[in-house]
Each structure stands twice: as structure tokens, then as C-alpha cells.
Amino acid sequence: QVTNHGVDTSVMDGMMVASREFFRQPPEEKQRYTNLIGGERFQLEGYGTDRVNSSEQILDWSDRLYLKVEPEDERSLALWPAHPQTFRNLLHEFTTKCRVVKDGLVRAMARLLELDNDYIIEQFGEKADTYARFSYYPECPRPELVFGLKPHSDGSVLTVLMVDDTVGGLQILRDGVWFDVPIVPHTLLINIGDQTEIMSNGIFKSPVHRVVTNAEKERLSLALFYSLDPEREIEPATQLVDEKRPALYRKVKVKDYIAGLFEHVSQGTMVIDTVKI
Ligand SMILES: O=C(O)CCC(=O)C(=O)O
Numbered sequence: 497q498v499t500n501h502g503v504d505t506s507v508m509d510g511m512m513v514a515s516r517e518f519f520r521q522p523p524e525e526k527q528r529y530t531n532l533i534g535g536e537r538f539q540l541e542g543y544g545t546d547r548v549n550s551s552e553q554i555l556d557w558s559d560r561l562y563l564k565v566e567p568e569d570e571r572s573l574a575l576w577p578a579h580p581q582t583f584r585n586l587l588h589e590f591t592t593k594c595r596v597v598k599d600g601l602v603r604a605m606a607r608l609l610e611l612d613n614d615y616i617i618e619q620f621g622e623k624a625d626t627y628a629r630f631s632y633y634p635e636c637p638r639p640e641l642v643f644g645l646k647p648h649s650d651g652s653v654l655t656v657l658m659v660d661d662t663v664g665g666l667q668i669l670r671d672g673v674w675f676d677v678p679i680v681p682h683t684l685l686i687n688i689g690d691q692t693e694i695m696s697n698g699i700f701k702s703p704v705h706r707v708v709t710n711a712e713k714e715r716l717s718l719a720l721f722y723s724l725d726p727e728r729e730i731e732p733a734t735q736l737v738d739e740k741r742p743a744l745y746r747k748v749k750v751k752d753y754i755a756g757l758f759e760h761v762s763q764g765t766m767v768i769d770t771v772k773i
Pocket residue numbers: 629631645650657659666705707716717718719
């Protein structure tokens with residue numbers, strides 16, 4: 497959890513208010529930004545649920561808006577809500593500020609690993625992808641039956657997460673036990689993702705987490721997933737591999753890893769297991 501992050505509270509609050517306003521609109525308004533091309537072919541970006549692969553798949557109790565925010569010249573502005581009017585500017589502001597937070601964090605992580613300060617920054621590459629995922633979890637009449645978001649670890653290098661400051665629901669798995677993540681208003685939660693686990697050769701671990709539903713209250717969160725350039729390959733840093741500690745993960749193309757992630761998330765399995773040696 498970071499507090500002195502430099503992201504203005506007005507931008508944070510504004511972003512939450514604008515997002516809530518977007519999700520509270522009637523379905524036909526939100527459908528303008530649908531993630532189904534021609535009503536059927538799934539694309540990652542846009543409004544809707546995850547890709548549905550089979551009728552057996554267990555869906556999450558949530559509404560999603562997924563937008564690519566970086567590289568900036570790859571934004572699909574047509575999918576960025578035009579209502580409320582403040583939405584686009586706030587998202588631009590929020591991501592600009594969070595980028596600085598992320599840069600500071602990955603430098604600190606590189607130092608902790610005794611790598612070059614800029615080791616992780618350089619791994620990101622010129623065309624590093626950042627996605628924003630807005631998750632809106634409506635009140636759920638039968639919270640014991642369904643997750644807001646199934647157990648998973650993030651496929652990113654790291655995730656910057658802004659959560660509702662009145663309703664909990666995020667839980668993290670530690671030693672086989674689920675713990676509630678406490679809510680501290682105006683902090684940002686930082687989650688280590690699989691790409692850091694791989695680069696650090698397992699020194700950092702990406703935690704498994706989930707969101708439980710709530711019978712009385714809706715909940716909103718915004719996650720920024722910072723990921724390497726999809727065309728690059730990722731592997732443990734050579735400085736962290738030797739005879740005593742061999743590579744624990746094989747080299748993989750980032751794009752393939754992310755594709756695997758969505759496959760596994762829909763089935764409730766862990767993609768990181770596919771690259772473990
Ligand atoms: O809604 C939350 O608090 C968590 C969201 C999350 O874990 C994700 O989007 O990957």
C-alpha cells in the first residue's frame with residue numbers, strides 16, 4: 497500500500513465518481529462500448545464480461561470496462577466513455593500520475609534485487625502495454641454462490657489498484673488462508689504480478705487474490721496493469737541465475753504469456769505454472 501504517491505485525491509475521487517456514473521447507466525448506453533465485435537467476436541478492449549469459451553465456464557459477478565491506456569498512441573478513444581464528460585480527462589490524468597508511481601516502484605524493486613536501477617524499466621521496452629480495468633461489482637443476492645472475481649494472480653509486472661473506500665471484498669491468499677485486504681482511503685494498492693515473479697527468478701512472488709461479493713453494497717475498483725512490450729521475451733534476469741539457483745522459469749514471449757493468462761483465468765487455473773521449470 498502506498499500513501500505518498502503523488503496522485504491528487506481530487507483525481508482519484510473524480511475517477512471513482514465518473515466510473516460509477518458510467519456503470520450506473522442503462523445497459524444500452526454501456527453497450528455502445530461493447531467488447532463484442534458485431535455482437536459476437538470478443539476483443540479484449542471495451543465493456544462487457546470476460547471472453548466466454550464454454551457453457552461450463554463460471555462467470556464473475558461483475559461488469560467490466562477494459563481500456564488500453566499506454567502506449568498513448570494506441571488508445572482506442574472510441575471505446576472511452578464519452579459520458580460522463582469528465583471521464584476521458586480523468587483517466588488520462590490518473591494514468592499519467594500513476595506512471596510516475598510505477599517507475600519509482602520498479603526502480604526500487606530492481607535495487608532490492610541488486611540489479612541495475614533501470615533493469616525493469618528497460619525490460620518494459622518502447623511499446624509497453626498498460627491496460628486499465630474498471631470492475632463494477634453490483635450487490636449480489638446470493639454472495640455465497642459466486643465470486644466478484646475468481647482467484648488469480650495478475651499477469652502484469654505490477655498492478656496499481658484503486659479500490660472503493662467504503663466496501664471491502666478483495667482478499668489475498670497467504671499460507672492457504674484468505675485474508676481481507678484492509679481499506680485505507682486514498683492509498684493505492686500495489687500488486688506484484690507474474691512478470692516480476694519471472695524476472696526476479698521467484699524472489700518476488702505474485703500473490704493469488706480474489707474478490708468476494710456483497711449482498712448489500714455495490715463495489716468499484718480500477719486496476720492499471722503494467723506489462724512489458726508484448727513482442728518481447730521475458731525470462732529470469734541472468735544476474736539472478738547461477739548454479740546454486742538455476743532458472744525457475746523458462747523464457748516466454750510476453751504476448752503468448754498474456755494469451756495463456758486469459759485462457760487460464762477463464763478455467764480458474766494458474767498460467768504461471770505453465771512456465772515453471
Ligand atoms: O477489484 C479488486 O479489488 C481487484 C481487481 C483485480 O484483482 C484485478 O482486476 O485483477
